[in-house]
Amino acid sequence: MGLPTPSQTVGPFYGYALPFTGGGQIAPTGDPAAVTLHGYVLDGAGEPIPDAILEFWQAAPDGSRAGAPGSLRRDPVTGTVIGRHGLDFTGFGRVPTDADGHYALRTLPPGGAPYISVCVFARGLLHHLYTRAYLADAPGDPLLTSLEPERRATLLATPERDGVYRFDIYLQGNETNEETVFLAFA
Amino acid sequence: MAETQETISAEIAELRDAYAKAVADGGPRSDHPARDYRPYRSSVLRHPKRPLVTVRDPEAVELSGPVFGVTDVTDLDSDLTRQHSGEPQGERITVTGRVLDRAGRPVRGQLVEIWQANAAGRYAHQRDQHPAPLDPNFTGVGRCLTDDEGRYAFTTIKPGPYPWRNHDNAWRPAHIHFSLFGTAFTQRLITQMYFPGDPLFRYDPIMQSVTDDAARQRMVAEYVHDLSVPEWSMGYRWDIVLDGPAATWIEEGR
């Protein structure tokens, strides 16, 4: 049995390697049930982080957690990313923050547990962080029920208007901002 | 004025000694870097101050994970020396190894992504503007899927060390960035592979952020003479073990 390979920061130069066209479009094109999850990634000074990259993993609307290949489908002739074919729900998204530290994801609400798992990578972050964006409060959810109200609030995406949810991620808290709850898995 | 290497090196030594003492006193070992590792200055405002909340839910969605397939890679993606019309400059190498989980099981059919600087230590990235030449025949990005034994293989160029602005005269040891998926989202890993015997190891706060000596060694590839190809390439082997639990219900050969 081997011991784990240590994590290292994603650094500043992943930009031409990891992001791919359509990375933030998990929802099949034109699906009327699609919702937008968006927000900012911020540091301990409350400044947006322009060099973070977020990954999302979630159950399909029917609750399936099997996922599907084809998130970064490539053209075998040119090697370029041609994107998802818009039929399968792969459950996986990858979105770099823009120069404002902002990200946006278009997806379908997960079935079963009402949360989207978020994995945060950034320059300056030596080991990635997991959190969850809950699109709805979930009475009886073991994680939410274990948290104090102000901590729990950091995991609840805020409906802004129909089909649009705001979810900011504070890598570090300060006097004004509550630090986002980050997770470990036993 | 930028801080000196002496300042950073003193902090590195202090934190390494503190970790060694804590372990000697019966404290836990750690395989990963602490997120609040001050010698890496960019970490100061980018780490949580509160402890992580441990999820023990066997139904957690994170115990499953994304899957990839043959549509997500092309055959040429694993040869970084053949992505342009000409040959890149530098020392041609192959890097191969296995991706395993904590129990030693191979991670099959999963995505491995790499990116790196060219032989002169320059990234093909707009933000890297240090005065080393770009190579029109080298982009430095590759990917592949692991085979049934969890094996991956890349052909590339040995990257050069490069300067950065953590402190005065800061240089990164040569490295290849690796991104890996396991069978569960909990096993996600982004790390860096280093080359054996690099004199820059001791000066580099990113590598030294792994304060456990044995864990730090696990980021260093092995030069394997039998993997070198006569008059063609130098061979390196690097096995990767993913941390984190996975659901037990995931069927074989998924």
Ligand SMILES: [Fe+2]
């Ligand atoms: Fe790098």
